[in-house]
Amino acid sequence: MRGYAAIVVVVALLAAVPLVVHSNVLLNFLVVTLMIALAGQGWNIIGGYGGQYSFGHAAFFGTGAYVTAILQMRYGVNAWLGCAAGIAAGGVVGAIIGGLAFRAGLRTSYFALVTLAFAEVLRIVASVVPITGAGVGILIKLDLRAQSFQFQSRTAFYLVILSLVAAALVIAQKLEHSRFGTWLVAVRENEDAALALGVDATRVKLGAMVISAAITAAAGCFYAQYFLFIDAPIAYGAWISIEALLTPIIGGVGTVFGAVVGALVVKSLGEGAKLMTGDVPGLDLMIYGAMLVLVVAFAPRGLVGAFADARARLMRRLASARKSVVEVTRG
Amino acid sequence: MFSPLILITAVINGLLIGAVYALVALGLTLIYGVLHIINFAHGALLSAALFAAFMAYQKLGIDPYLATFLIAPSFFVLGYALQRFIIGPASHGDDRNMLLVTLGLAVLIENALLYAFRADTRTIDLAYSFKTIDVGFTFLSLPRVISFIAAFVVASVLWLVMTVTDTGKAIRAVAKEKLGAELAGIDVAHVYAITFGLGTACVAIAACLLVPTYYVNPSAGNAFILIAFTIVVLGGMGSVPGALIGGLAIGVVESLSGFFLGESLGQVGIFLIFIVVLLVRPRGLFGASA
Numbered sequence: 059m060r061g062y063a064a065i066v067v068v069v070a071l072l073a074a075v076p077l078v079v080h081s082n083v084l085l086n087f088l089v090v091t092l093m094i095a096l097a098g099q100g101w102n103i104i105g106g107y108g109g110q111y112s113f114g115h116a117a118f119f120g121t122g123a124y125v126t127a128i129l130q131m132r133y134g135v136n137a138w139l140g141c142a143a144g145i146a147a148g149g150v151v152g153a154i155i156g157g158l159a160f161r162a163g164l165r166t167s168y169f170a171l172v173t174l175a176f177a178e179v180l181r182i183v184a185s186v187v188p189i190t191g192a193g194v195g196i197l198i199k200l201d202l203r204a205q206s207f208q209f210q211s212r213t214a215f216y217l218v219i220l221s222l223v224a225a226a227l228v229i230a231q232k233l234e235h236s237r238f239g240t241w242l243v244a245v246r247e248n249e250d251a252a253l254a255l256g257v258d259a260t261r262v263k264l265g266a267m268v269i270s271a272a273i274t275a276a277a278g279c280f281y282a283q284y285f286l287f288i289d290a291p292i293a294y295g296a297w298i299s300i301e302a303l304l305t306p307i308i309g310g311v312g313t314v315f316g317a318v319v320g321a322l323v324v325k326s327l328g329e330g331a332k333l334m335t336g337d338v339p340g341l342d343l344m345i346y347g348a349m350l351v352l353v354v355a356f357a358p359r360g361l362v363g364a365f366a367d368a369r370a371r372l373m374r375r376l377a378s379a380r381k382s383v384v385e386v387t388r389g
Numbered sequence: 390m391f392s393p394l395i396l397i398t399a400v401i402n403g404l405l406i407g408a409v410y411a412l413v414a415l416g417l418t419l420i421y422g423v424l425h426i427i428n429f430a431h432g433a434l435l436s437a438a439l440f441a442a443f444m445a446y447q448k449l450g451i452d453p454y455l456a457t458f459l460i461a462p463s464f465f466v467l468g469y470a471l472q473r474f475i476i477g478p479a480s481h482g483d484d485r486n487m488l489l490v491t492l493g494l495a496v497l498i499e500n501a502l503l504y505a506f507r508a509d510t511r512t513i514d515l516a517y518s519f520k521t522i523d524v525g526f527t528f529l530s531l532p533r534v535i536s537f538i539a540a541f542v543v544a545s546v547l548w549l550v551m552t553v554t555d556t557g558k559a560i561r562a563v564a565k566e567k568l569g570a571e572l573a574g575i576d577v578a579h580v581y582a583i584t585f586g587l588g589t590a591c592v593a594i595a596a597c598l599l600v601p602t603y604y605v606n607p608s609a610g611n612a613f614i615l616i617a618f619t620i621v622v623l624g625g626m627g628s629v630p631g632a633l634i635g636g637l638a639i640g641v642v643e644s645l646s647g648f649f650l651g652e653s654l655g656q657v658g659i660f661l662i663f664i665v666v667l668l669v670r671p672r673g674l675f676g677a678s679a
Binding site for chain 2: 109111113158159162163164166167168170171172174175176178179182183300303307338339340341343344346347348349350351354355358
């Protein structure tokens, strides 16, 4: 229950931000950060808990965004229903890619390549076929009403993305304490040993892939509603594959809060660098790349892991200090 | 509708560009064969080498073909240092970490180039950029013919290095049996770095051959890297002849599918080959084992 209590505290703290902060710039920053955290939390399910590093989560983000936009603009479907369909479609694409890749037994480099290739194929197809608006992209009609998933105030958008992130945190927490989650971690740690113990590794990975894809697709749906425009380089571009992977790795791979912590740190550093230098192109991404290398080198369990290690070390030191004090007073 | 001569020209042009693809893929497959990871920084290193060749011409007035002899050794050293001092120590011997570190380096290098040179696309004008050779029924671009021949020379030299020299033997030993090689007294970290350096030098040579006819910008390398991934997978990861034949084949496929389907959908043909090979025969056409 401590895990859920932590989620409640974090979400409540984040929900209180708009009460204190009225700056639209800052709220916009937080909305985008949480959206990336959501995409990253999706990646974290299959990448962090399952150990299958996908380099093409754009495939799911883009599918969520495009299905939301296409259903609304071409078929007049309600935006909320469109979003639900977008999330489901993301899950289906996850099932297809995961089914093919895991059945073929692709691991590490091969899995990274095949996920990357699927995202690229979708990007190229989306930039050619008419239903996605080809090279022009899709503009979602402005209709600032809650029932069409558009809001006048940024606070409302912020609360929506926060609820989505909260749901994703709960999913990760549930996963950690479920039999399915344990199987998944077993497959990550040693697939052959898990197989020998009777775990159906392919099915477990496939299940995780579907959940993972659906969560990242939800971030895509939100993107479409928030920015009201998507095209192929945005929806299926490498940028989102990289950010979805970067945030949980930096925050703490395979941890409940990893993606949120990672997104907050990464985005703050990126924006901070832009503010200091006056928005020179490339600088924020340079920092992302350097952070990725540094975290893998010096904090393999991410910032959450490094924090836990530091706390454990401090506790040990305190305990031994107390012990020596006791010994001194006794002596 | 169209004469077979146009088709033959398309095939020949595909072979010419395919040789450069093969050179990029050669570096990638070499690294995979020994380190067993895909180097995601390969494309960014290609972009960096394109800029190096470009700057050598702009600032120092060195012809790109001559600059090869300067840039290839420098990139060998760069690749050696990257593996020895960054990728190796940072990834703690874990394959997944190695993928992440090369990805991090890719993002870092590409955006450092963007930061330094901005997104502008540049080209250089050389006297021979648009020279052609008359082969009777069609004209071939002179720089492309030169790069075709050079790619084969480089591949042969590399093959010689791998078969004749002690370093080559050590590289092959590490690729086959890392622990055994280590027990036999081979410095594995050094061999890894040498391999990475050789792979990076291949990319540098490819860049020098490309500069006369190709554009330079911070993400120029990415256009090649996905094609190189496809070639490496098609030819079998770690296989040098596989990379050569795969490169030529993909060059022809691209040229023909561009001819029949149009420029952007032509790319899809390559990726579909990529995915099908990955799923059906992940060890590729010439690979020993997946």
